Amino acid sequence: MISNCPSLRGNRSNLEKHILKRLAEEENFDKYINYIKNPRDHFKSFIRDEVSQYIRDQFSDSVQLKMNQNIELLQKKIMTAAHESTQHVQENRGNVDVWLKFFTLKLSDVLMFSVKDFSGVKHDDVDDFKLLEDVIRTELPPVISDISREFSTDSFNKKLDVNNRPDEILTDHLCQCCWVQCPFCKAICTNTLENHDGDHSVPFHRVTGINGKHYSGSTNLCISICTSRVASDKLFNPHNSDDQRVLWREYSRAGGVYANWSITPDLSELFYWKWFVCRFQKDLEEYYEKTFQGRGSIPDRWREITQQEAIESLDEYM
Ligand SMILES: [Zn+2]
Ligand SMILES: [Zn+2]
Incomplete structure (x- = not known):
């Protein structure tokens, strides 16, 4: 992240230059006053914003794309397993139990569940095992799109390890230096x-x-x-x-x-x-x-x- 982010690459002086540029571009007096009066706070929130912007960009560029591909693939696997289970039961004159066993076995490498998870499915409820395939075909797509929606940038950001948040690490890295300000003009010591x-x-x-x-x-x-x-x-x-x-x-x-x-x-x-x-x-x-x-x-x-x-x-x- 440090090497891809010009403002976070280098030392605090480089960071300060980017902060001053941003302040001039935004022309927001309150932000300037915060920077002048509470520089450490301002630096911290600037790093936080830069990091979340970086994550957002990276997320939509690569993580989300990859994730959507994976979810699509998973959906295909589930559909195929359902179809194959129906074929298997038809060829072997099985019943709903056989269908469920075959189905869970087919998906054992991609999903963690077992026949027990289907304990609610009673034989009386489902006379025809073909119905199971139909249920999956109609119910799965809305579930999958819910998963995709939930896997957004915001939730990704929230799920980042609280103890190792990149903005905290960078704040430690870039802000452990002298913060004493000039008694006349408030410029920050660059030591x-x-x-x-x-x-x-x-x-x-x-x-x-x-x-x-x-x-x-x-x-x-x-x-x-x-x-x-x-x-x-x-x-x-x-x-x-x-x-x-x-x-x-x-x-x-x-x-x-x-x-x-x-x-x-x-x-x-x-x-x-x-x-x-x-x-x-x-x-x-x-x-x-x-x-x-x-x-x-x-x-x-x-x-x-x-x-x-x-x-x-x-x-x-x-
Ligand atoms: Zn001065
Ligand atoms: Zn100093």
């Missing part, structure tokens, strides 16, 4: 170890307003990106409530969650989050009850970035 040595880091940070960061003393959401900000002489207010102000380029002096991050100054910026801010400006403003105005005014050039360019920028950088 592949859950409790790793050294600082947290991520190659691409986001526009911090996405995380509700705003310029101190205003309700203007921030349009700066951590990596360019740490190259500046600007100040930030790490704890919002007090007056402590720290230089961005000395962010680790703010202590706490800031102390364990390594944010490398970098002026190249991913189109993706700029497009996101423009596309969901109204939603972000409503969500945080703040606006992209004043110092947080969105540059005109950001508005020119197309959805396609945003998606393509992921391939360039991730």
Whole structure:
């Protein structure tokens, strides 16, 4: 499955790229917020959806076809056995008992049942053993089509071993890594170890307003990106409530969650989050009850970035 599924092939960074692409295609703000605020949840449900889609595709392509062929074959075998039993009884002047014995024997390699299962069939009920063949000929097709219907993708999915569900295995495989998020922009540390040595880091940070960061003393959401900000002489207010102000380029002096991050100054910026801010400006403003105005005014050039360019920028950088 891993090798056939591009999103699940590779590591979590590759998976994240696919998640970001899907989010951009779907343009669903609530899903974006879930990804930003609860990344682990979002990753899990993405894996679950990918796996069930994969199973659904595979199921209709091969499993269901195979299953239908098998059911058809089984139906033919039962019909043939019934017919042969009638012939056998006619040639040997047998009775209903002989018919049932012969019938169950003929099918012993494909079905698990015995004459006992026909205990309800009394001699008085069936005077003519030929009637048995007729009953099977008329009753079997609806039973077979019920079986086929029940054997659907959903029931197949439900019957998967609960302890070894492929989505659980993949979640374990892909999600056992660091989930610490950048204190400014919520980008997820890309370290592949859950409790790793050294600082947290991520190659691409986001526009911090996405995380509700705003310029101190205003309700203007921030349009700066951590990596360019740490190259500046600007100040930030790490704890919002007090007056402590720290230089961005000395962010680790703010202590706490800031102390364990390594944010490398970098002026190249991913189109993706700029497009996101423009596309969901109204939603972000409503969500945080703040606006992209004043110092947080969105540059005109950001508005020119197309959805396609945003998606393509992921391939360039991730
Ligand atoms: Zn950041
Ligand atoms: Zn980390």
